[in-house]
Amino acid sequence: xxxxxxxxxxxxxxxxxxxxxxxxxxxxxxxxxxxxxxxxxxxxxxxxxxxxxxxxxxxxxxxxxxxxxxxxxxxxxxxxxxxxxxxxxxxxxxxxxxxxxxxxxxxxxxxxxxxxxxxxxxxxxxxxxxxxxxxxxxxxxxxxxxxxxxxxxxxxxxxxxxxxxxxxxxxxxxxxxxxxxxxxxxxxxxxxxxxxxxxxxxxxxxxxxxxxxxxxxxxxxxxxxxxxxxxxxxxxxxxxxxxxxxxxxxxxxxxxxxxxxxxxxxxxxxxxxxxxxxxxxxxxxxxxxxxxxxxxxxxxxxxxxxxxxxxxxxxxxxxxxxxxxxxxxxxxxxxxxxxxxxxxxxxxxxxxxxxxxxxxxxxxxxxxxxxxxxxxxxxxxxxxxxxxxxxxxxxxxxxxxxxxxxxxxxxxxxxxxxxxxxxxxxxxxxxxxxxxxxxx
Numbered sequence: 001x002x003x004x005x006x007x008x009x010x011x012x013x014x015x016x017x018x019x020x021x022x023x024x025x026x027x028x029x030x031x032x033x034x035x036x037x038x039x040x041x042x043x044x045x046x047x048x049x050x051x052x053x054x055x056x057x058x059x060x061x062x063x064x065x066x067x068x069x070x071x072x073x074x075x076x077x078x079x080x081x082x083x084x085x086x087x088x089x090x091x092x093x094x095x096x097x098x099x100x101x102x103x104x105x106x107x108x109x110x111x112x113x114x115x116x117x118x119x120x121x122x123x124x125x126x127x128x129x130x131x132x133x134x135x136x137x138x139x140x141x142x143x144x145x146x147x148x149x150x151x152x153x154x155x156x157x158x159x160x161x162x163x164x165x166x167x168x169x170x171x172x173x174x175x176x177x178x179x180x181x182x183x184x185x186x187x188x189x190x191x192x193x194x195x196x197x198x199x200x201x202x203x204x205x206x207x208x209x210x211x212x213x214x215x216x217x218x219x220x221x222x223x224x225x226x227x228x229x230x231x232x233x234x235x236x237x238x239x240x241x242x243x244x245x246x247x248x249x250x251x252x253x254x255x256x257x258x259x260x261x262x263x264x265x266x267x268x269x270x271x272x273x274x275x276x277x278x279x280x281x282x283x284x285x286x287x288x289x290x291x292x293x294x295x296x297x298x299x300x301x302x303x304x305x306x307x308x309x310x311x312x313x314x315x316x317x318x319x320x321x322x323x324x325x326x327x328x329x330x331x332x333x334x335x336x337x338x339x340x341x342x343x344x345x346x347x348x349x350x351x352x353x354x355x356x357x358x359x360x361x362x363x364x365x366x367x368x369x370x371x372x373x374x375x376x377x378x379x380x381x382x383x384x385x386x387x388x389x390x391x392x393x394x395x396x397x398x399x400x401x402x403x404x405x406x407x408x409x410x411x412x413x414x415x416x417x418x419x420x421x422x423x424x425x426x427x428x429x430x431x432x433x434x435x436x437x438x439x440x
Contacts, residue, residue: 001092005084006099013079015065015072016104022062023055023208024176029165033060034067036161037139042131045141047165048289048314049230052208053141054079056165057113060139064111074106079115088120111137118142124155131159141165143234145287166344167315168206170198170437176211187438195416198434202333205317223321227251227290234288246271247281254282254291254311256323259332259339261308289314294339297352297368297405310353312339330415331383334433335366338381338413341437342367349376354401363397368405375407381433385416390430399426411436 001009011017036043037060045053061075069075078096080088093114100110112130117123117140130136140147168176177197181187187194204210204219207226213219231251236244250271254262264275264282271278285291293309313319316333342351349371356362367379378401384390390412398410410428419430431439 001085001087001095003099006096007103009082009084010076010078010096010100013077013082015061015075015077020058020062022058023052025059026052026056026168026172028172029056029163030059030063033163034063036163037064037137039161042127042156042160043139044147044160044162045139045165046145046147046162046289047143048167049143049234050207050209050226051165051167051289053143053165054081054115055208057115057139057141061111061113069111071107073104074108075111075113076100076104076106077113077115080119081116090120090122090126093120093123093126109134109136111139113139113141115141116143118144118147128155128159131156143230143288144238145289164343164347166206166340168208168211169341169344170201170206170434173197173201173206173211176208191434194434194438198437202316202330202337203320205315205320207315207317210317219317220321223317227255227318227322230288230290235284239284241284243273246273246277247284250278250281251285251290252322252324254285255313255319256325258311258313258316258319258323259335260311262311263308266308290318292339292343294351294353294367297354297370298357307355310339312336314340316340331381334383334413334415335381337433337437338367338379342369342379346371354378354397354405356400363393363400365397365401368401368407375405377409377411378402378405378407380412382412382414384414387417387419387421387430390414390417395423395428398428399424402426 033043045056047053057077061077065072065075085092114123114127127138127140131138174194174197179193179197181190205223207223210219210222213222231248235241235247241247250267253267253270264278267278268275286293291314292312294312295304295309296307298304298307313336316336319333319336339351346369349369352368352370354365354368365378366381368375369377369379378398380394380398382390382394394412398412402408402410408427410426412428412430413433413436414430416432417430418432418435421428421430
């Protein structure tokens with residue numbers, strides 16, 4: 001690229017001569033990232049496409065300018081998703097840096113934001129060199145969990161802190177919808193309004209652009225576009241996959257069967273592929289943050305791999321827009337939403353499901369949370385609004401798992417039932433989904 005072309009491109013993405021659109025603040029992420037920014041580490045933001053990483057980067061840059069750096073010229077933002085950038089290589093990054101240093105002339109150590117950096121081949125070498133020579137403080141982002149994995153990524157071992165950016169949580173969703181509550185009493189008084197908004201959140205999910213869209217048809221169109229972009233740009237083009245229709249078919253199957261048990265071998269006949277290819281495709285869908293799996297809690301790692309795993313989507317809106325369903329299953333959507341929220345809240349914990357071993361119709365607990373080899377909590381999810389609607393089988397499963405796994409923290413997330421009851425000397429807390437989502 002020519003010098004003037006680079007300068008024009010950088011002008012559009014930086015605060016040097018103008019204010020940039022930074023959207024609605026995501027305070028929890030901002031506080032965490034700004035706290036991490038004081039360390040001598042490369043900060044990496046990873047997450048599903050369109051979850052808000054680019055906007056969050058601008059919010060971080062703006063906060064740094066306001067509270068720490070002061071001089072706008074000391075911040076450089078480069079977005080490698082810009083269509084004007086055609087040659088994505090290390091030479092281009094050097095050219096961009098040279099133009100920035102010559103024309104903008106930062107007076108102190110610059111802070112550099114490299115957005116969608118995984119599109120640049122061998123980017124890790126450049127980042128490591130800059131970091132080791134202390135030539136810049138660096139933030140990077142990407143739409144794949146492989147951002148800091150693989151042969152080249154070993155160059156950054158011990159030099160980075162990773163933050164997963166999810167679509168909006170329910171509390172963030174309420175903020176984006178303009179919902180404001182003064183205190184807990186206000187929240188309780190507006191319970192019906194919150195439950196109505198929760199239904200919208202379950203239906204359309206938490207992608208920021210979708211949440212802010214006014215019409216349902218527009219929301220669905222955006223979600224379908226996101227799905228196509230994730231499949232095409234983050235998987236097919238990245239890995240040069242030739243049987244792309246098979247990949248799409250697998251992705252649609254998963255989004256149609258959230259909160260269900262699956263095995264790769266059981267899909268062979270349906271997809272016309274062997275289980276090895278299905279597992280490989282599933283791994284790539286997971287790397288792109290479209291889906292994730294929960295394995296069974298079992299003392300044998302080998303059994304964990306062989307026994308069916310549960311499939312979840314990163315966003316319930318994608319399930320409803322892309323997945324094929326004869327009728328809406330609120331219970332499955334609730335369970336998927338709880339799975340997402342658990343991943344968001346418990347980055348240091350492992351999450352499984354539990355089932356009685358060796359029994360085809362054995363009792364099952366939706367979530368087993370383990371931290372430091374100790375079972376921290378058992379969670380069941382049910383679409384129930386009253387005690388008599390809750391299946392005895394679900395309660396028995398909690399009690400049985402509690403005995404076997406030596407866990408006393410038992411929670412049953414419902415649609416609208418709240419209580420605390422004793423069953424066989426076990427305390428089980430029942431909490432409505434909306435209240436659990438806002439309790440963190």
